[in-house]
Every structure is written in C-alpha cells, then in structure tokens.
Amino acid sequence: MSEPRPAERSAPETQAFTKSEMMIVAAARELAGQRVCFVGVGLPNIAVNLARLTVAPSLELVYESGAFGAKPARLPLSIGDPTIVTGATAAVSMFELFSFYLQGGLVDVGFLGAAQIDRFGNINSTVIGDYDHPRTRLPGSGGACEIAINARQVFVIMRQSKRSFVDRIDFRTSPGNLGGAETAARIRREEGWLGRGPSVVVTDLGIYHFDDSGEMRLDSIHPGATLDQVRETIGWEPRVAVSLAVTPAPTVEELRLIREQLDPDGAYRK
Amino acid sequence: MSEPRPAERSAPETQAFTKSEMMIVAAARELAGQRVCFVGVGLPNIAVNLARLTVAPSLELVYESGAFGAKPARLPLSIGDPTIVTGATAAVSMFELFSFYLQGGLVDVGFLGAAQIDRFGNINSTVIGDYDHPRTRLPGSGGACEIAINARQVFVIMRQSKRSFVDRIDFRTSPGNLGGAETAARIRREEGWLGRGPSVVVTDLGIYHFDDSGEMRLDSIHPGATLDQVRETIGWEPRVAVSLAVTPAPTVEELRLIREQLDPDGAYRK
C-alpha cells in the first residue's frame, strides 16, 4: 500500500483547513444515521453540534448536565450552559438522565475525549503516573465510566501523541475492548453491559475503527497526514486497513459552520 | 376503678354527636403539636384535615399520591384528588415522596386505618383467612407497610369490633410492636427502622396508647361508651388505665367543621 499523495487528498475547491477542523468534521460525519448521542465536554461538544447541523439533523443531543433534545443557539464552552436548556425537549435531573436515559439503554452513541487510550480503546482520564502520587492529576471520570459501559457504542475524539496513544494506560477510567474483543464480548455479556464498546476513534490524523480482534485499525487518513506521522504519534505499531481511505476534506459549508456559527472565537479549531 | 358516668362525659352545652364524629375529633386532637403527617385514605383523611383546621394549623399534610403541604379546599373522597394539588407547596413523583419524604425520615406521623389489629398494634389490611384462599380479599398494603416502618410514629384510627380487634391477625401487613415492646425496640434498632411504631389507636369507643410492654392500653373512653362495650368489641382482655379519662365531647366548632366543611355529604360521620 502506497502513501496517499497530498494532491489526491483534498478537492481543489476546498479551502485551507486546520488539523483540528478536519478532526471535528470527520467525527461529525461518523454520526450520520445515529439517533441519540451523549455529548461530552470539549471536542465532542463541537463535533456533535456540527453533526446536528449537517449529516444528522434528527440527532437528539443528551447532555449529562440534564438536557435532552437540546438545540443550542451557540456552541457552549461548558456542557452546562443556559443555551442548551432554552428550547430543549426536556430538562431533567441528573438522576433521571443517568438512570433512565443512559443506564436505561436509550443512548446510541457516547462521545468521549481522553487523556490516554490504548490499542483496545481502553481510556484513562484520571491520572498520569501513580494514582496516589500522580505526575498529572486529570479531571477523572465524570460520566465517562458509565457512558463507556451503558452507551450502545462509544466514539472517541482526541489528538494523537506518544503521550496519549500509549501501550499501557496508567489508569483505566472507561473500559474499552479490555484485553481484546473476545474477552470483552464475554465480560460484557456476563456482566450485562448494554454497550458494545468503542467503535470509532477520530484523531487529528485519521479515523480508526476496531477490527475483529478488538484492536484499533486506521481506516482513513486525513488529507495532509502521513503514515509516518501516524506511527510517530502512537505508542504501538498501529494496524492499517489494506484499503486505506483518504478522509474527504472539509467542505466549504462544514468550515463555514465551524468558523462562523460554532466556534467564532476559535477555541476548538486552532 | 368505677365506670365513668354518662352525665360526666359531655359538657351540657355540646350538641348531640355520632360515634364516628367523636372518633374523628379524638383522632384530630391527638395530632396537636405534630409537624408532618402522612395521610391515608378514609377516616385518617378527615381526621387529619380537621386537625389542620383546629389543633394543628401548621400541620403539613403529605399524601402518598405525591402532594406535600396540601391545603385541600374540600375533603377529597380519595387521597388522590385535584384539590390536594391546587395550592399545595409541592407536587412530586411517588418515587420522591416515598424515597425522600417517608424513607428519608421527614414524616412525623403516619396515619393508618386497618381491617385487623392485635394488642401490640400489628396491622392486617391484606386478607381475612388464608392468603392463598382468602375469605375476604382486602386492599392490601398500599403504602401502609413502609409507613409503619419509616414514619416516626404511627396513629391508627378504626372502629372496634370482635372481627377487627383480634387476638391474632390473619396477615401482618404493617408491623407494630411485634410480640412486645422489648423485641420490637431491639429489631427496630438492629434493622435500622426510623419508626418507633404505633403510639395511639383511636376508636369509636376510646383512645388507646401503648404501655411499657408494648400493649394497647385504654387511656380515655368516649362519652356514651362503656367499658362493657369496649370489652365486647375486643378479642382480648384490654388493659385499662388506672386513671381512665373521659374524652371531652366534640365542641360546637369541631362539629360544625365536620358537618359543614369537611363532610357535608355525611360519608364519614354516620
């Protein structure tokens, strides 16, 4: 398989775009056909809102803060914001949201970010280093632990780096495919999880799905990215699809929505 | 101890009244000084509403149907009625009412009726006869089981008869003092009950409290009632207070409230 050449990657009519913009657009497109999405803080927030304005107009946004069917008039900095309530279908207590919506099995996609991820999609958002004496104290689970277990599937969006795509995560906050697909399927069945685990990881370099062994596989590389860059920013030898695709570049409309409507201050797209 | 003579029982200025009216008035007066009362269907409903209008103006009524701080403009036939919601402090789900208000320990008095009661205040409202092949199928617990366990104390209001005041109840729906005060206190402590159990039983003939052994003791006899009548309508030899009081007859105002405001159709006072 040859490296896709830069010239093939983006249609000539598309504008220049940042790696973050490509990542957000790629993540949004993966939501096509999904019905109910649990929105996490940060990059998931903008990707999901872009999806609602493009490929998934009937997507129902669930914010762990308690809003269902939100139609935010602006992109909120936090996942708790008055704009996600005004005009929403329902505003409920967190007990109800976590009990009936998430644990009750109504969430199709849980959309998470992470500090560390391993090849099987297990996620750490708790600490770097030892738990009791951490080098870096990260925010912790929030809802990520129960989202990974109860959402029907999990999407992950995060930038690649050797520090984040690691052979061994320092702490398992959210279970992915554990030590592999077979074990994970057995444990999910035995323990009565509703979730089938992670199904896609979107990074600033490409799009990964999970193969039969439960391991991440690069299925699409973003225009401008190279396999060398991919390998340099992953702590293991990544699997690459035989027919590696090139992610279609952001369209003019996608970029307009991100730049003018969702992120006019440029907080996410730099 | 001599029988109280009829002449001593009611002040000359009081009107004629029925046994039910006396029972309702006596029960209402027992609520003096109480703060939060859980209202059951039937006689408790009228007694509690009378108390709110007389001896306990700041009594907060909790209906298991989900109304708190109700100020019913009329006496509802059922404990679920639109008049208990309009103007109430809060209308909540039954989950919230049973979890946070009752099990959470906020209810001072649970007010119950019953089909059968024994000397220790254990209550049956489930079946007469065998559970699987009942002679009479009664309504069952409703909330009575958890009210008896979680309300700080339990008031009972019911008419006396050999069929209802029995040596052995056919089914224990709501625990009272079990086999006696000592066992009951130990079990309540060990099992972490919030309730101290039954504290008063008001009947159409008198008022009972519970003595140190946990057994019902007649402390006050209603005007017009005799100890013979009391004994004839109880399935055991009842304990009687050494200084047996005579219940003050209903006042003109109490009767007016019952007849004109609470029960104009006479459903309860006959």
Add this chain to the structure above:
Amino acid sequence: MSKVTSMRDAVAEVVHDGDVVAIEGFTHLICFAAGHEIIRQRKRDLTLARLTPDLIYDQMVAAGTARKLVFSWLGNPGVGGLHAIRRRVEDDDPAPLELEEYSHFGMVGRYTAGASNLPFFPLRSYFETDLPKANPLIRPIKSPYGDETVYAVPPLKPDVTVVHAQRADAEGNTQMWGLLGCQKEAAFAAKRVIVVVEELVDEAVIRADPNRTVIPGLIVDAVVVEPWGAHPSYVQGGYDRDNHFYRDWDAISREAASTQAWLDEWVYGVSGRAEYIEKLGPERLASLRPSGAAPSGSVDYGIYR
C-alpha cells in the same frame, strides 16, 4: 415524525394478547379510554400491572382480558372493594386470577429498577411482615457497608405502558402537571409506550418549558388525542374526578350480571371515547369542570445566543 394515531389503531398495534400492560396514574390521569378499547378488542391473557388497580382494572378483569394482577392496593378509594376482582380471587368466579402483590413503594421501586435497567431496587420496607412470605420475589439483600439488611424488589418492565397526560406534541414529547404518580418510571421501564392526551400541541409549546416534560418522544410509540379519555378519573386543570361514578360502580359491580350489563352499554355498546362522552351528556361533563382557573404563572428561560 408524527406518531399521532387513533386509539383503535394504537391498541391494535401496540397491545398483544399475553402482554404485561401497565395503565398507570395514581388516581390522576388514569386512561380509562385505553382500558375500554382493550376490552372492545377482546385482548386476552394480559398481566395487568398498576399500584392501584382501581375501577379500570376491575372492568378489564370483569371483561376477561386478564389472567394476572401485579399491584399494591386493590380497592375503590374511599368507597370499598373491587367486586369483580374479588369474585375471581375469593370464589374463582368465573376463573381464578393470579395475584402478585407488593407495597406502593415496592411497585415504585420495581418500575424504577425497570426504567434504570437495574437487576433490583433496594428499599426499607417489608421488615417483620408477611409480605415476603406471600410473595417470594420480595427478597432480603445485605448492604456491602456494615451488617445492614434491607429488602429488594425485582425490576418490572411492562410490554406496554399507557400514560394519559394533559398534552404532548406529535412526536410524543409529553407534559403533565398535578400528581405525577409513577408514570415516568413506568414509561421508561416499558418496551412500548402509548401516550394519550387531552390536547395535541405544537413542539414549540413543549420546548418553551422543558422542565415540565415528563416523557420524551424518544420512548413513545403512539400518540392518541382523546379528550376526556381519563373519565371517571381526572385531569388536573381539565376536569374533576367523577366521584359519583366511583360510588355508583360499587353497586354496579356487586353482581356479575349488572357488571356485564354496564360493560355492554358503556364499553361494547360504544365505538370509542367520543361516543362514550356524548352518552355521558353535556350536563355531566359541565358538572366536572373546575370552578375556576388556577394559573401556574410563567417563568423565563431566557434567550442565549
């Protein structure tokens, strides 16, 4: 996508013989209209779940739709017993009726566990009572903190839950006010949900007050617009409880023959709720209207762009 349909189609498509059906509502918002349609469609072998079976299940049991009741309080509140049910329980007349009995909180806990996909719900009830003997599904459970033991009830996941409400939009986003009972929990616990409303409203009405939404359209299969569909139960702000009918039922239902005659006239004898209401007559309806308005007032959610 609109889910609005007729009561006839909703019941025909959503309710199947042998289903576990919950028509919930604690005295308030009990959907008699759906119960009557289930009778008319001669559904059979249903397991009927409700905290308080009330008149609607007495009627459905009398009509032969049910083989089993799951409940916590079996009566006509403030009036007396449910005679059709008692005939079947006490005298197996015309056939036995299986009972599965809890307390109110136990039933609420069962729906909550069902809605939450929990294998059990813990509660402080049942201590030192005969209920766990009568129903072996009420089981002790030890706390993992200290020695304490409480009781557990198992999840209840009805095949169908029917909820009556003041209003919903065409997708089934549903708002109610007044006593909320455990309709939310029963709806989230169910595989399929029918929402029956007094009024169909625009989505914008729902979205104007998101905290008032009790059931999201996401879990709703059919929306039926059926004014007066709760009678003789009531609708806060709409119409009063018809206590006269609750009292009348006591006499009607004392004999099997008079019960059947009533069903013939008021259920089988009408095509649906509209005809039932016409038969009740405008005077009866007028007598059930509230004596005045008690507006909630409006609050401001604010526009944030």
Add this chain to the structure above:
Amino acid sequence: MSKVTSMRDAVAEVVHDGDVVAIEGFTHLICFAAGHEIIRQRKRDLTLARLTPDLIYDQMVAAGTARKLVFSWLGNPGVGGLHAIRRRVEDDDPAPLELEEYSHFGMVGRYTAGASNLPFFPLRSYFETDLPKANPLIRPIKSPYGDETVYAVPPLKPDVTVVHAQRADAEGNTQMWGLLGCQKEAAFAAKRVIVVVEELVDEAVIRADPNRTVIPGLIVDAVVVEPWGAHPSYVQGGYDRDNHFYRDWDAISREAASTQAWLDEWVYGVSGRAEYIEKLGPERLASLRPSGAAPSGSVDYGIYR
C-alpha cells in the same frame, strides 16, 4: 415562620469547621456567594463534596478551608485543570489534599442513597475499571435475582448543602428551572440546608405551581436573598455563565501568589456579594443578561371546591 437571614449569619450559624459541605449545581446555579463567605469566615477542615469541584472549590481549597474533596470531575469545563487543587494533589503544596473519587453517576447515587436513607445505591458502572481499586468504598453487590453483580456506592449525607435557586418563599420552599443537577438529592441528604435565591417571593407564587417546587421549606434552615449570588456560574433566565471569568481563572490560578492576590481583592477585600457585584460593574453585568425572554407559558391547575 421566616427563615430569611443574611449570608453572613447563615454561614456563621449553619457551617462549622470540620463539616462535610456540598455546594451543588451542575455548572448551573453554583453558589459562589456562599463559597466566598465560607472563605471570609475562615472555616477550616471542611470536606467539600461536589460532582464538579469547579472554580468555587478551587478557590475554597486555595483559601485553606478544605482538607478533603469528594468528587467525580475535577476541572474547569472547556478550559483545563483546577490549578490550586492540582498543586495540593500533585505537589502537596502547601499541604496534601485528600481525595475520594467517584463517577458522576456514583455521586448522584450517593446523594440519592443519602436522601433516601438507604445503606447503599446500586448502579451499572465501574465494571473492569480501576476506580474500585482507587476507592475501596465502591463495592460489588450481587443481585438477589440471578447471578448478576453490579456495583454499589455508599450514602453521602452532607452536614450542610447549599443550593442556589431562582426563587423561594420565606419558609424556604424553593423553585428552580433549567438544569437541575442533583440539588434536590443533595438537599434531602443533608442535615442542614441553606437556600440562596435571586428573588424572595410570596408563598402564593410557589403554591401557584407546586410541580415546580424542587426543595420544600421543611428541610431548609436558612434562606438568603443574594442576587447575582451564582456569578460566574449562571441562572437560567437571569444571567449568563461568565465564560470570560472561567477562562481568566486559568491564568489567575496558575501561581499561588496570583491566586492569593485574587482572593485578597475579590473575596477578603469585599464585605459580601453586594460589594463584589458593585465591583464587577454595571457593564459586566449587562453583558451577561440574556438577549431576550423565553417565557415558559402558564398552565392551569384549576380550582376544585
């Protein structure tokens, strides 16, 4: 009986050194005014419980009020970390800070168990994660129905819960709208409750819409009227989240010295919320007002006599 008092008196009387304190509110209705008064009164050895410690606990930790955090997400949402807390956790600077960590649902379950007087709350979380190892209070529990095992969390019963809301009456009957977080559960779980409101209203306003009541006066010890008391958090329909301050805090809090300087100026340097608001200035406040009204509309409860 009126429970209306000043923030100073409420905190002095209700909050004691060594207490477990929960100032709840999920991004919405976080009572910064109460947190600042706790700092001014130099309360010590508090255990601070909150799902999301947010800036208010970063400030309270920086001011030395706390010895321990109980939490589920430790960050500045959309911005980054909480630097004062991280200094204490990563570098014991100036002293170690004890952490007791759950997930969001675990914290919600803990308050729910506390409010319900349950010895534990069961949930489907924590499977195959390191959280039960990090916190041995997260324990497996076997269902009494079948073989299933889920996890349990223990009840959380704060000594004091502080709730900010749009409005309450003088007895503390409290209504809020917008995101409800877990304030209700945290309040019912607490031994003592302080309610802080934007507006004190007549009892009749509350009683006009009983379904809107989140916390009954029954469990409230003090009512404080403190407009803008949630800033830089927000109040649905009242004022917006001050995202600029959330971003500014990232720089302010990166060094201990600048953090203390900020506390000196904005907390110790003012007598209370009124002075803080005056200092913020009318332009800042005006910029946080919603751009328009979004009225909920009114519903009718009806008069039933």
